[in-house]
Amino acid sequence: KLATAVMAMPVRIEVAPAGTTAKDIEQEIFIIPRETKLSLLERLLQDISGTMLVFLRTKHGARKVAHTLKLMGHKAAEIHSNRSQAQRRDALSGFKSGKYRVLVATDIAARGIDVDGIEAVVNFDLPTNSEDYVHRIGRTGRAGRKGRAISFATPDQKGEIRAIERLIRKQLTESQMPGLATQAAPRPESGPAQSPRQDKEKNRPYKLGPKRPFRRRRRHRGSGRVG
Incomplete structure (x- = not known):
């Protein structure tokens, strides 16, 4: 009332609390060994028909995932600090126009990405801080x-x-993918030194597991709601 009395055409602006996420975003999490992440991403690409933005923590990880997706036959582009400004512009432009279905990015390089109609955001790696989670999925x-x-x-x-x-004041739904391992394979206690051929294997694309249909099962029970 006071604002109306002393101001001409006042405008009220309300700011959402920190950590607020859009109500139209369905949030879920898979708890899996790192070595099965690429297999899960491939299965999600079969289940999701639209565009996908994939986040990783490092430029090396982003480059490797983008390279592997291309070898799988997916139209993918990458944005990270090892890409020139022109390459980043081309990748973003191609993602907007539909030339690329998947955009693989790091947090720093992804700042300023403003693309409508992204069907899914995938946190291939969890962000280094919780606030970045909100920024990522807000796309x-x-x-x-x-x-x-x-x-x-x-x-x-x-x-x-x-x-x-705690930040988003919401419990994440835990999902499972039938056929994917939920525990890491045991490592041998010791072994012979690796040969040059074995060293090359580290730089090869990830290997994929068998393809099966996607199915969500249960909620994550690691924490309760925080009000």
């Missing part, structure tokens, strides 16, 4: 559209999951 579910935010976490990242849930 889907815009303008009244439904969006999906899918995160991959390893079993030792329960603390990071809880930190995200």
Whole structure:
């Protein structure tokens, strides 16, 4: 009332609390060994028909994932600090126009990405801080559209999951993919030195597991709701 009395045509602006995420974004998380992440991403690409923005922590990881997706036959582009400004512009332009279906990015390089109609954001790696999670997934579910935010976490990242849930004041739905391992394979205690041929294997694309249909099962029970 006071504003109306002393101001001409006042405008009221309300700011959402920190950590608020769009209500139209469906958020879920897979807790899996790191070595099965590429297999899961491939299965999600079969299940999701629209565009996908994939986040990784490092430029090396982003480059490797983008390279592997291209070898699989997916139209993918990458944005990270090893790409020139012209290459980043071309990647973003191609993603907007539909030339590329998947854009693989790091947090720093992805600043300023403003593309409507992204169907899913995939956190291939959890962000280094919880606030970045909100910024990442905010690129889907815009303008009244439904969006999906899918995160991959390893079993030792329960603390990071809880930190995200506290920030967004919401419990993440834990999903499972039938046929994918949920525990890491045991490592041999010792072994012979690797040969040059074995060293080359490290630089090869990820190997994929068998393809099966996607199915969501249960909610993550690692933490409760925080009000």
